[in-house]
Structure formats: structure tokens, C-alpha cells
Amino acid sequence: MEQELHEECGVFGIYGSKNAANITYYGLHSLQHRGQEATGILVKNEHEFTLYKGEGLVSEVFNAKKISQLNGDIAIGHVRYSTAGGGGIANVQPLLFRTMHGSLGIAHNGNIVNSNPLKEQLEKQGSIFSSTSDTEILAHLIKRASGRMIDRVCISLSQLEGSFAFLILMDHALFIARDRYGLRPLSIGQMSDGAYVVASETCAFEVIGAKFIRDVQPGEVIRIKDGQLKSTFYTKNTTHHLCAMEYIYFSRPDSHLEKINVHTTRKQAGKILYEEAPVQDIDVVIGVPDSSISAAIGYAEAAKAPYEIGLIKNKYVGRTFIQPTQQMREQGVRMKLSVISSIVKDKKVVMLDDSIVRGTTSKRIVGLLKEAGAKEVHVRIASPAIRFPCFYGVDTSTVEELISRKMTIDQLCQYIGADSLAFISEKGIQTAIYKDHPQGLCMACFNGRYVTDLYDNEV
Ligand code: SF4
Structure with missing residues (x-):
């Protein structure tokens, strides 16, 4: 993402x-x-x-x-x-x-x-x-x-x-x-x-x-x-309710949160995602750079399928959110990501991403892969679906923009043009992060169970 x-x-x-x-x-x-x-x-x-x-x-x-x-x-x-x-x-x-x-x-x-x-x-x-x-x-x-x-x-x-x-x-x-x-x-x-x-x-x-x-x-x-x-x-x-998205997306892979390495949890999430939502006869597994690479490696390892770098990020382009309109945002993704065609052409591709918020980015990336000749694109998301806004310092967009609130997984799969779509379960992400540490996580943006009173903030 x-x-x-x-x-x-x-x-x-x-x-x-x-x-x-x-x-x-x-x-x-x-x-x-x-x-x-x-x-x-x-x-x-x-x-x-x-x-x-x-x-x-x-x-x-x-x-x-x-x-x-x-x-x-x-x-x-x-x-x-x-x-x-x-x-x-x-x-x-x-x-x-x-x-x-x-x-x-x-x-x-x-x-x-x-x-x-x-x-x-x-x-x-x-x-x-x-x-x-x-x-x-x-x-x-x-x-x-x-x-x-x-x-x-x-x-x-x-x-x-x-x-x-x-x-x-x-x-x-x-x-x-x-x-x-x-x-x-x-x-x-x-x-x-x-x-x-x-x-x-x-x-x-x-x-x-x-x-x-x-x-x-x-x-x-x-x-x-x-x-x-x-x-x-x-x-x-x-x-103890550390933000689950810190592990899934925000923090750098080399950071340790509560002594647990971020890369390791993401890789583990990829493995669990394979167990929960396997794809058969995969030709190649790729990840959306940068935060989804670890999960893609984990998924590929569990699937015994080759992991490849299929998407390249142009690091020198300004961040997408600077551009104000939806149309410009979509153009921004094209500026920022390129497909290595020879990796995906005529292949059954599994693409790992860390989350889907508005869905426009996923739709664009799936489109880029298909344009590059991918035979099938199966999208696997290393976080549960985001259906609720965050009130704890993370801009998850407005409720109306959260696509998983408006669409079923099948509808969303169709919208982004993928051949299949699956999200990791809440239990799966909890296990990936805290397998040996029975601690709590905040997962309010997935399940709406906010850990504090919300006062005048509306869900
Ligand atoms: S609601 Fe989501 S993004 Fe916000 S703190 Fe909780 S887990 Fe993190």
C-alpha cells in the first residue's frame, strides 16, 4: 500500500x-x-x-x-x-x-x-x-x-x-x-x-x-x-494495546517494538496468510515496496514458491499524499511504481500488500501488473480489512473513504481487478506479532473495539 x-x-x-x-x-x-x-x-x-x-x-x-x-x-x-x-x-x-x-x-x-x-x-x-x-x-x-x-x-x-x-x-x-x-x-x-x-x-x-x-x-x-x-x-x-499498524506498516523493518523485530512479524504474517488463504501453482510472489516485502518473503517461503522483486519504487518522487485530488493521486502511483515486466509476464502472480484503505492504489497496481502481461494477479493483504477510523494519531481517511466499509471482499476483489483477494485474520496478525507474548494490541481500525472513550469523536 x-x-x-x-x-x-x-x-x-x-x-x-x-x-x-x-x-x-x-x-x-x-x-x-x-x-x-x-x-x-x-x-x-x-x-x-x-x-x-x-x-x-x-x-x-x-x-x-x-x-x-x-x-x-x-x-x-x-x-x-x-x-x-x-x-x-x-x-x-x-x-x-x-x-x-x-x-x-x-x-x-x-x-x-x-x-x-x-x-x-x-x-x-x-x-x-x-x-x-x-x-x-x-x-x-x-x-x-x-x-x-x-x-x-x-x-x-x-x-x-x-x-x-x-x-x-x-x-x-x-x-x-x-x-x-x-x-x-x-x-x-x-x-x-x-x-x-x-x-x-x-x-x-x-x-x-x-x-x-x-x-x-x-x-x-x-x-x-x-x-x-x-x-x-x-x-x-x-x-497493553500497542497499535497493530506499527508492526504492520508504520515502523521500519529494522526496529524492535516491545523487543519484537518488525521485519520478523511481517514475515510471519506472510506465512500465516499463506496458511489462511493459499494460492495453488504460483509462478511468483511479489510485494509492494517497501513495507510489504517482508510479508511477501514469508508468503513465498510458506508456499515454496519463488519470491521476486516485481515492483520497483522510485524513491525520489514526492510522497503521494501531497497531491490533493484522487485523479492526481492515481497518477502519482504510476510515477512512483514500475513493474519489472519480465518477472510477471505470463505468470500467475501473488502480490502482497500491507493494507487497503481507499482501494485506488491497489486497483492501480493490479492494473499495472496486468498491463505488464501478468496472467493472474492474486492479492493478499497482511492486515485485516480496515473498516473503522483511527482516533489515536493515524490518518486512516474519513469513514466514507474506507473501501472495506462499503464493499464485501468479493466486490472489492472485482473493483481492484484481482483474480482473488484475501486479508489476514485478526487472530492471524495477533499470532504473527505476539505468538510468544500474550499481550494486547489495538486493532480498533479493524474491529471497532476502541480502547478509550471517544468523547465527541464520531465513528
Ligand atoms: S485504531 Fe488502528 S491505526 Fe489506530 S492505534 Fe489502533 S491499530 Fe493503530
């Missing part, structure tokens, strides 16, 4: 390094797949905060000169694809707030589902919001709370409902927190010089040479100060 789903953000932070901004740049660069719309880095030294942010890719917004102007030993950074609050520079993170009691910086991945009632309540109490981002709510709550800094953070977080991985920079300390359901991932690592790093995905640690220490637990707040980690929980009411 070519960018029909958009993850909201990635966060990266570092505490205790002379090269804080530089390392954050590389950390964000490795999280670029989580958001390409805007980015920012906030650094703090003993005296001041310095923030630089802009719209575009990490390598477009920052250069060596800008990074050298960001002096400090603590930094937080953010890459963004806007959902809640929309676009605009005021919403680009990190957000920096200057208050009577000192400054406060925040970077957030996720979505606060009770943001409207909280905002209304805060405005009645005199809070003035400078952005339309739900992230700003946390700053106002912290400002209004009293007590020790850690108590103010905990009491504020306990009022938020929804998904979050927060990095909060204040009082020469870095606070990191994860929502009580564990919906969004967040891991801690350490550099060889002792500096602590924190990131949405562990692939960011690889690139900077940091060692993974552990994942932040659901409901946990960790304060990093004076080189020490101090853990506390803002609530005892915690569950």
Missing part, C-alpha cells in the same frame, strides 16, 4: 550530550518515514532554550550551520505528518512555551481524544491557546498544576485520554511519558558516553550508535536529570 495511511509523528530526545542537536538530527532522519511534513529541534543549555523548526524533510529544514547554532546538552526533536489541529508552522513541533516559572518544550506523537472538552475547560479558566494542536493542552495543564515538577507532570497526564508518547523539556530535566494503553511506542537507549536517548523507534538508536535499554511502559513517566533515570507511573490503571 502506497501511502494511503499516514502516521502522525516521530519523536527523538537526548539528555547529556555536547552534540545534542547533531545527534537529534540523525535520530530524526532515521524516523523520517513517520512524518515528512515538518520537523523541529529544541535544545537547552544552562541558560536558554533554542528552537528551530520548519516545513519539509529533516534534510531540507536543517543544515550544518543551523545545527551548529543549536547549543545545548539536552534536545528534543519531532517529525510530523499533521492530523489533529491541521498544518501551519504554529503547529510544527516541538512547541515552546515561556511562562513566569520558566520555559517548557513539548514534542508529542499521538492524539488526545478528549482535547475539545479539556480545551473548553482551560479556556474558561483563562488559558489562551497559540496553536490548534492538541499537544498545547498538556502545557496549559502543567502550568496550572502545583507541587513538584514530577507531580505537576503526572497530574496533567492523568487528565489526558488517548494516545501519546511525550517528550517534555523543562527545569533542566527531560520527562518522557507514554499513554496508559501503550498505544504509541517509545524506547530508551544510551550512548557510549552515557548520554540517554529516547525515540519512537529503535532504528534511531542504530544510526547514532546507541544501545537499547528498555521500552517506556504504559502509564510510565521517566524523569532524566543529572544523568539519572527516575521512573514513576501517573496512573495504576494501565493496559
